[in-house]
Amino acid sequence: MPTTQELPDCHLLKPPTLITPSSPTPHHALSLSNLDDQKFLRFSIKYLYLFRKSVPPESLKASLAKALVDYYPLAGRLRSAGNGDGGGDDDQRLEVDCNGEGAVFAEASMDITVDEFLALSEWPNSSWRKLLYKVEAPSFLGVPPLVVQVTNLRCGGMILCTAISHCLCDGVGTSQFLHAWAHLSTKPDASIPVLPFHGRHVLRRQFPILTNSPHSAYTRSVPSWNDKTVVPDIHGYLQSQPLIPVSITFTPPDILRLKRQCVPSLKCTSFEALATHTWRSWIRSLVDPSSSSALTSLHAVKLLFSVNVRDRLDPKLPHGYYGNGFVLGCAPAKVRDLVGSNLADAVKLVQTAKSRVDGDYVRSALETLEDKAAKTDLSASLVISQWSNLGLEGVDFGEGKAAFMGPLTSDVYCLFLPVAEEPQAVRVLVSVPERAADRFEFYMKGFVEREEKNVNGCGGEGDGLNCEDL
Structure with missing residues (x-):
C-alpha cells in the first residue's frame, strides 16, 4: 500500500528566472488545432526525472535557451484568440502569443539522497508538488507553457521536474522536446535530431462532414x-x-x-x-x-x-x-x-x-x-x-x-x-x-x-x- 512519508522541505536557492531563446525567434500568433484546444487538455503535463549525478544548472539553462530557438512557442504565452469582448465562441479558443518571453527556471535543494527518494518513488504524494515551482496565476492562461525546476540532492544527484502545457504538446511532442534539450546539453554546438513542425493548420477540420451526434468519446x-x-x-x-x-x-x-x-x-x-x-x-x-x-x-x-x-x-x-x-x-x-x-x-x-x-x-x-x-x-x-x-x-x-x-x-x-x-x-x-x-x-x-x-x-x-x- 502507498507510503504516507512526505519529502523534506525544498529550499529555493534564488528567485526563479526566465530563460529566453538564445537567438531571435519569430513573433506571431500560433493558432491551435481543435485537438490542441480541448478543455480536457488545459493543464500541464508534469514529468519528474531522478538522476544519480547532477548537471550544472548553467549548462541546463544554456541548452534550454538553445532548444527554445527551435521550440519558440514554448517560450511564448497562451491567450484567448477572441476579440476580447467577452462573448462568442472565438473567445473560448486559445492561441499562443509567440513573444519569446521565456520559460520559468527554478533552482532548489533538498536534504534527501537518490536512494532515499527511490524508496518512496512508487507512490507519488502531495509533498512531491514542492519539487516543481508553482506559478501563481489567476487562471491556466497565466501559467507559462514551460516551467522547470532543478532540485539538487544531498548525495550529488538531482531531480528535474518540468511542466509542459498539454495545449501545445502531446506525449510524443513532449518527449521530442525533452530529447532535443538533452541533446543540446550534451552537444552544445550540434543541431537537434528532429526539427519541430509548428503549424497546426494540418489538423484543420475539413468540409463537408455530416455529424448528427457527438463523436463517441x-x-x-x-x-x-x-x-x-x-x-x-x-x-x-x-x-x-x-x-x-x-x-x-x-x-x-x-x-x-x-x-x-x-x-x-x-x-x-x-x-x-x-x-x-x-x-x-x-x-x-x-x-x-x-x-x-x-x-x-x-x-x-x-x-x-x-x-x-x-x-x-x-x-x-x-x-x-x-x-x-x-x-x-x-x-x-x-x-x-x-x-x-x-x-x-x-x-x-x-x-x-x-x-x-x-x-x-x-x-x-x-x-x-x-x-x-x-x-x-x-x-x-x-x-x-x-x-x-x-x-x-x-x-x-x-x-x-x-x-x-x-x-x-x-x-x-x-x-x-x-x-x-x-x-x-x-x-x-x-x-x-x-x-x-x-x-x-x-x-x-x-x-x-x-x-x-x-x-x-x-x-x-x-x-x-x-x-x-x-
Missing part, C-alpha cells in the same frame, strides 16, 4: 445518475472520494501471461492485453453494493485511450509535428458484459475501438470539437495514457539516464509508465477510492496466482465477483 450533456438506464457519474463519485494511488509493475513475463489468456483464439498486443485487464480490474474494484455509487449490470462504461494518429492520416502529419496528434479510442461496454466475459472477449472491444481510428475518425473528432459545448465523456470512463512507449526514460542530459521517471502526481486517469533499467516492463499507476484500493490490487495481481477458469455468469475468471454483486 465526447458528450454535450451530463448523464443523470438517478436514471439507471444511462451511464452513472463514476467520475463525479471518484472526485468526491478520498483517493490513494495504486502502483503495480508488470514485468515482461507478467504481460506474456496476460496475452496467453487470449491465444490461440486471438492475437493481441501488450497494450491491448494490459489495458483491457486494467479496465476490467478497475470496474470490478468499484462494484460496491453498500455504496450509493454502486454499478448495476446494465450500466454502460467506457475505456478511453490515446491513439497516435500521425501515421494514420492521409497525408501523414509532417515529421517533427509536436502538437497534439492523438485522439481517444473509445471502447464501450455494459458492466455485465465486461466483467462476465473472458479476457479475450474484452480485448476484442479494445481492438475494435483501435481499428476505428482512421482519417474519417479523426475528422469526425475535429468536427465534433468545433462545438465548444462538446467535451470528453469522463462520466463513466477509465482514461489510459501510455507513457511507456514514448522514449521518455531515455532522456540523458550528459550524466546518464534517469534512475526513475514518472508523473509528479497521481490522478483518476491511469498512466502506463516506463520502468528504468527494465525494458518492456510497464508500471500501471492510477488513484482509486481508498475503500477500493485493495480490491483493485487484488484483481490486477490475481491472474498470476490463478489459472484462467471458464466460469459462467458475472464472475468470469473465478475472481469471486457474482451477479448478485451487480
Whole structure:
C-alpha cells in the first residue's frame, strides 16, 4: 500500500528566472488545432526525472535557451484568440502569443539522497508538488507553457521536474522536446535530431462532414445518475472520494501471461492485453453494493485511450509535428458484459475501438470539437495514457539516464509508465477510492496466482465477483 512519508522541505536557492531563446525567434500568433484546444487538455503535463549525478544548472539553462530557438512557442504565452469582448465562441479558443518571453527556471535543494527518494518513488504524494515551482496565476492562461525546476540532492544527484502545457504538446511532442534539450546539453554546438513542425493548420477540420451526434468519446450533456438506464457519474463519485494511488509493475513475463489468456483464439498486443485487464480490474474494484455509487449490470462504461494518429492520416502529419496528434479510442461496454466475459472477449472491444481510428475518425473528432459545448465523456470512463512507449526514460542530459521517471502526481486517469533499467516492463499507476484500493490490487495481481477458469455468469475468471454483486 502507498507510503504516507512526505519529502523534506525544498529550499529555493534564488528567485526563479526566465530563460529566453538564445537567438531571435519569430513573433506571431500560433493558432491551435481543435485537438490542441480541448478543455480536457488545459493543464500541464508534469514529468519528474531522478538522476544519480547532477548537471550544472548553467549548462541546463544554456541548452534550454538553445532548444527554445527551435521550440519558440514554448517560450511564448497562451491567450484567448477572441476579440476580447467577452462573448462568442472565438473567445473560448486559445492561441499562443509567440513573444519569446521565456520559460520559468527554478533552482532548489533538498536534504534527501537518490536512494532515499527511490524508496518512496512508487507512490507519488502531495509533498512531491514542492519539487516543481508553482506559478501563481489567476487562471491556466497565466501559467507559462514551460516551467522547470532543478532540485539538487544531498548525495550529488538531482531531480528535474518540468511542466509542459498539454495545449501545445502531446506525449510524443513532449518527449521530442525533452530529447532535443538533452541533446543540446550534451552537444552544445550540434543541431537537434528532429526539427519541430509548428503549424497546426494540418489538423484543420475539413468540409463537408455530416455529424448528427457527438463523436463517441465526447458528450454535450451530463448523464443523470438517478436514471439507471444511462451511464452513472463514476467520475463525479471518484472526485468526491478520498483517493490513494495504486502502483503495480508488470514485468515482461507478467504481460506474456496476460496475452496467453487470449491465444490461440486471438492475437493481441501488450497494450491491448494490459489495458483491457486494467479496465476490467478497475470496474470490478468499484462494484460496491453498500455504496450509493454502486454499478448495476446494465450500466454502460467506457475505456478511453490515446491513439497516435500521425501515421494514420492521409497525408501523414509532417515529421517533427509536436502538437497534439492523438485522439481517444473509445471502447464501450455494459458492466455485465465486461466483467462476465473472458479476457479475450474484452480485448476484442479494445481492438475494435483501435481499428476505428482512421482519417474519417479523426475528422469526425475535429468536427465534433468545433462545438465548444462538446467535451470528453469522463462520466463513466477509465482514461489510459501510455507513457511507456514514448522514449521518455531515455532522456540523458550528459550524466546518464534517469534512475526513475514518472508523473509528479497521481490522478483518476491511469498512466502506463516506463520502468528504468527494465525494458518492456510497464508500471500501471492510477488513484482509486481508498475503500477500493485493495480490491483493485487484488484483481490486477490475481491472474498470476490463478489459472484462467471458464466460469459462467458475472464472475468470469473465478475472481469471486457474482451477479448478485451487480
